[in-house]
Amino acid sequence: MSVDSRTTVLDRLWSLFEGQSGSRRSLLLMSPLILFELLVFVVPFLLLVRISFSEQSQGLPYAEGTFTIASYVQVLQSELLQGIIVYSFKLGIIATLLTVVLAVFYAYATWRASGVRKSALLFSVVLPLLTTLVIKTYVWVPLLAPNGTANSLLLAVGLIQAPLQIVPNTLGVVIGQVYIVFPYAMLAIYSVLTTVEWELVEAARDLGASRIRSFFAVVLPEIMPGITVATVISFAWSVGAYSAPALLGAGSDRPFALEVQEQMLVNFNWPIATALSTVMLVLMFVSILVIYTVLGRFGGDVTNAT
């Protein structure tokens, strides 16, 4: 009986779709996601841009219904904010370079490994990827602080006389940020690497190419699309870094994300927070286009990559 009733429900449900053509039906299936992206992504960003053009207000987060470019002028003229923007990009570039180089090595090692070793190497990357930023950041405090594990070890061995100031300091921020973005970069490179045929490398070696030469001549050009994706991800997230500078940085480690958070939640100055966000988005977008163009020259065209 239950089977019967289910049949009629399904038949009735289908009758709603029956008259539609194939493309209409698939559009209907995609419509929840399309609607969601519109309402929770596109429209909110339009509102963000609108509020960045509002006047700042004393009592309220922003003055409704006003229009001014004052906040943009302030963002682009303030030396403090300029310093913050420059810091964000410096952190982004340094962390990205380190991450991508390390990720290429790790991905290559994983690609060459087999069986349990390979699974272990993959697991070691996927688990941190699925671990909250909070943990990935604060673990470096007991490790790298002046009285932390690393310093105690180095002091005990006698390599250093006084504790190194790694955390809180810029070095700590870079270490933390690289650890955060590494898994994403590694997997982006790895998934392209698995499509490369090892026979190509063997052929190059048979023809007399050294291990290093065969890597640069055969493997590297093939994995450029993966490297491009890894670079873009690492860069975007490191420029927008929040937790690592907040927890591992000194007072001078101040990227835009911290400033935006403070303007938004502490000072309730929404026009400045939104204007700074918009400026950063535009700058990041331009930088990502540059990365695409430059790496695309070296064969990093991602249109054919997965």
Add this chain to the structure above:
Amino acid sequence: MLLPLGIVIATSFSASGNLQFPPQALSLRWYSAFFADVVWLRAFDNSLVVGVGTTVVATFMGITAAFGLEAHRGRFGDILTPIVILPLLIPPVILGVTLLVYFSRLGFRSSYLSIILAHSLWATPLVFFVMQSVFQRFDWQLRDAGMDLGANPIRVFIHVILPNVKSGILVSALLAFIISLQEFVMALFLSNYQTQTIPVLAWNSLRQSLTPIVSVVSTFLILISIVGLLAAALATNIEFVAKRLS
């Protein structure tokens, strides 16, 4: 890569009040402190509500969209894919600010719904791409066979397609849940004292003092991820999961 996570777990068994590695003496006192603390337990409930909500929303939208795209490729699919990826490339602080402004305007800031929708921005792309590759590997002749036998397409979907892709659905649901459970920057902007999730509370208490109770919580979060990941790896394999995450 795993070493730092191991250290977090080790420090959770510390007997002293300071976060140090290796711990001087071992005890479970921070575990009992966690279970005695109402605020932590409520944060745990909040994380669960938000995680389950995100899983439902993201899995539903991701599966229907991937199926629609696979069944009929059109120009909407070409526009949809980049828009779905874009939120993953935008710094979470900017997303947090944007959604805070928007949800305040709509009048439901700090609600569970606002955090669920925010997390769905990140969880849905994963479901979408996992399911897209699952549907691509599905043998569509089976569907055609079902249709030829006179079953209506919805019945074919339930009786023929669903059983073949259920491991893919399980993996994407698990990933969606874990993404939501671990996300903290957007949740930091969108939650209040009542609705704060575990990572948000952990972050806030870290900024005040560094006690091993955060390590206890971290241990739980890491364990949940391990269990989820193992389940996903068993349903498919670790390589499949790893590749889909990139």
